[in-house]
Amino acid sequence: MNADIPPWQSGSYGTMVRCALWLLTEVGEGEIFTKTQLREAFPETSQIDRRMRDLRTHDWVIATNRDDPTLSPSEQRFVKKGAEVWKPGQARAKSATAAMNATQRREILDRDDHLCRICGIAAGESYDGGIETAQLDIARREVLKPGGTAVEMVTECRRCRVGGRGQQTDVTDVLSRLGRMSAVERQLFAQWVEADHRDFSAMERLWGEYRSLPAESRETVRSSVGRP
Template sequence: MKRAALWLVSEVGLGNTFTKEQLRAAFPGVSQIDRRMRDLRDFGWRIHTNREDAELDPHEQRFVKQGDPVWEPGRATRKAGVGPLGATRRREVLARDGYMCRSCGITPGEAYDDSPELAQLDIARREVVKPGGAKATELVTECKRCRVGGRSLVADLDEVLRAATALDPADRRVLAGWLEADRREFSQLEQVWSAYRSLPEESRAQLRSELSAS
């Protein structure tokens, strides 16, 4: 993993792409070099595939961000909380999260409302600020779209708790119902608003114009 990190910095360069073939050629005889490189993500390194960057071909990856200098003594100690994500752990997280994206609610193979693209689910590592200020890294199921958009997101549990307890009793009962069902039904008005927000500005302007004239 340390050698892979140095190779990224010295040979690939930040922002540049490389192929799996180039990676394996740089480390002949090293088994599972792909996995060794993926382990860098636990130390703040960002290496995108075509799941995060649609411009990449399936065999390409992009070096997006340099994380901790793991080649320095004492810097390659895995952070507490989330270790390597194996197949068993992945299945556990998917089952726990109801086999749906926890950000938008889409399920695997379901088409998005604004395109024929079919959703793919993956497991994201999310930094969470706990009450009292302590931080932890937790796993959450997200679709490809939401995972890309939430790369730098930090969840603040303390902030959410304060906002929830500040609700008036009626709203807290509504919220409790949503939490119990683990879902929320959106009204037709809210669905139209969501669809409007996803439109390009030219189309949003046309919609505003037509509604104001009616």
């Protein structure tokens, strides 16, 4: 065990800190644990689930089946360590992106037109195939700007949130590529920005469907390309 990480059983720390240490030393980043394992590790704490959730306000990422559909209702995944809350001052240094109140959440959803900013789906709308319906949530996105890195809030569906977890948005790169566009391309892009929407051509939609096909079906399409 890393000498800088104290033992999680130490009575010198509060329950939230001990829970952080338990995740690091007994579970490990990227690994799955169950609610039963957590409660067995802290039998003296009746609300250990809440103490663990408090770590999220210190930038610890702990996924449930709401965030990651591959998990069962009794499982959670320790995704990423946040602030080292066992060190002096860290447990009191709340993240600037701590939990929102209902008003803030509603304002973000209204701002984003109650649509996932990644795929554009609305809450309750069915994904392609009609088996699963979308659930919207507010995600924290790390954004690289000309002046440095910031964390911004954005509406995402559960599927896109899981698929894009840990990715960083580079606004500087977007601005750089925009600057390299021709006047005609910039004008078209400006129209999309103004409408906050763009229609995909029939060929683009067909390409998207082709890319989602299983390998054997893609081969069937590939063999027919170019035939009259």
